[in-house]
Amino acid sequence: xxxxxxxxxxxxxxxxxxxxxxxxxxxxxxxxxxxxxxxxxxxxxxxxxxxxxxxxxxxxxxxxxxxxxxxxxxxxxxxxxxxxxxxxxxxxxxxxxxxxxxxxxxxxxxxxxxxxxxxxxxxxxxxxxxxxxxxxxxxxxxxxxxxxxxxxxxxxxxxxxxxxxxxxxxxxxxxxxxxxxxxxxxxxxxxxxxxxxxxxxxxxxxxxxxxxxxxxxxxxxxxxxxxxxxxxxxxxxxxxxxxxxxxxxxxxxxxxxxxxxxxxxxxxxxxxxxxxxxxxxxxxxxxxxxxxxxxx
Numbered sequence: 001x002x003x004x005x006x007x008x009x010x011x012x013x014x015x016x017x018x019x020x021x022x023x024x025x026x027x028x029x030x031x032x033x034x035x036x037x038x039x040x041x042x043x044x045x046x047x048x049x050x051x052x053x054x055x056x057x058x059x060x061x062x063x064x065x066x067x068x069x070x071x072x073x074x075x076x077x078x079x080x081x082x083x084x085x086x087x088x089x090x091x092x093x094x095x096x097x098x099x100x101x102x103x104x105x106x107x108x109x110x111x112x113x114x115x116x117x118x119x120x121x122x123x124x125x126x127x128x129x130x131x132x133x134x135x136x137x138x139x140x141x142x143x144x145x146x147x148x149x150x151x152x153x154x155x156x157x158x159x160x161x162x163x164x165x166x167x168x169x170x171x172x173x174x175x176x177x178x179x180x181x182x183x184x185x186x187x188x189x190x191x192x193x194x195x196x197x198x199x200x201x202x203x204x205x206x207x208x209x210x211x212x213x214x215x216x217x218x219x220x221x222x223x224x225x226x227x228x229x230x231x232x233x234x235x236x237x238x239x240x241x242x243x244x245x246x247x248x249x250x251x252x253x254x255x256x257x258x259x260x261x262x263x264x265x266x267x268x269x270x271x272x273x274x275x276x277x278x279x280x281x282x283x284x285x286x287x288x289x290x291x292x293x294x295x296x
Contacts (some may be wrong), residue, residue, distance in 0.1 A: 001031075001147060004089070011129040012046045023048050027070060030138045044142050061294055063244045065137050074107070077292045080138075082106050083289075084251050085239065086129040089232045091254040095122045102210040106130055121160045131233065136240035143203060144237065146195055152233050153226050162228055175296050181261060185224035194223050208245040213238060214274055218267040248296045250281035 006024070010017040024039045026030045028048040032041045063078070068078035087102040096119060097105075105111060105126050132155050139148060154171025157163055163170045173191040177184075186194050202208075202216050217238050224230045224273060235252060242249035252260050256277055263274025289296050 001151065002043045004045075006039050006041070006042050009041045009045070020195055030066070030141065035134055040141070042139075044145070046141055056175070060246070061249075061289065061296065062137070062140050064294060065243075069134060069137055070139060077288060077294060079106075079238075080131055080288055080292075081251075082130055085133060085235075086126055088251055088254050090122070090129060091236050091256050092252065092260070093231055095119075097122050102126055121162075124159050125156060128158060128160075131155050132232075132236050133239075136236050137243070140240050140243040142244075143180075144199060144241065146199065149225075149233065149237065152236055153229055156229050156232060168227050173225050176227065178224060178227060180221065180224050180230070181265065183265070184227050185222065190227045191223060195225055198223065208241065208247075210247055210278075211271070211275065213245070213247065214278060215267075216241070216266055216273075218274070248282050248286060250278055250285045252277070252281050253284070255283060 004012070006017050006020045010020045013020070015239075020029075020041070021039060023029050024034075024041065029041055029045050031045065032039055035041070063089050065081065066078075067073075068076045073079070073263055082197045083099070083103050083106055086106070087097070087099050090097065090102070101111070101118070105123065109127075132152055135152060135155060142148070149286070150171050150173075155170075157170045160285050167175055169175050173195070177187055179185060198216065198219050205212060215236055220234050220237065221230060226233065239249045239251075259273070259277040263277050266273050286296060
């Protein structure tokens with residue numbers, strides 16, 4: 001990601017440099033960070049809206065997630081999302097870590113007591129997935145780009161045994177043809193153009209519907225742009241785009257795996273399979289929101 005200076009951002013937004021610095025100091029510009037005394041601001045950052053004096057309390061799910069993320073609050077919706085999304089998305093892809101082990105890694109940053117062998121990659125990818133969720137929360141309001149999608153993959157696969165293979169491109173598109181569920185995917189040499197077209201088609205509609213999010217997801221998984229990690233990256237994008245478009249997000253549970261796969265495979269013929277599965281997952285997420293008294 002490219003970054004702008006305070007002066008460049010102030011000129012872009014037509015405001016004073018002092019105001020931009022205040023926005024940075026008040027964490028109103030997601031992704032902005034200090035290098036020494038210099039603020040680095042994402043080039044695609046959106047200008048913060050001016051709010052009244054009594055509007056500081058979090059209003060949306062995204063506001064609450066960001067507030068709990070910044071405050072490192074335990075036991076809230078941010079905590080719940082980290083554990084449920086990571087456990088279920090990893091399990092769909094074959095992780096052998098249990099729900100309790102996933103929770104233990106998030107809460108203690110350790111792998112728990114000895115006694116049972118655990119796959120190192122499962123542990124690394126679980127810890128990395130937590131970082132990916134932080135990334136999608138931080139970048140939720142920014143437009144989806146190839147650069148961001150590649151950053152998610154780099155974050156997810158960094159430090160795994162795959163990352164030590166010469167032919168495995170971490171944070172970049174695949175170099176070797178792959179299949180998903182026995183089905184052919186887009187050849188490596190065609191992935192770049194296919195992803196550019198997918199993102200161009202997706203960005204053409206400013207107001208995204210639930211169906212448009214699912215259509216993007218199906219096309220992304222059909223391209224299968226990375227050597228591995230496509231399902232998890234795809235579901236992270238889905239969660240991010242729900243937050244961005246004020247759609248109640250959802251987490252595909254491991255128990256929904258076969259319905260989810262059927263929905264992906266049958267989308268072009270019958271959209272109802274995937275839609276119904278995701279709506280059922282959304283109903284489950286609404287129960288979380290009801291419990292934490294978050295409006296939707």
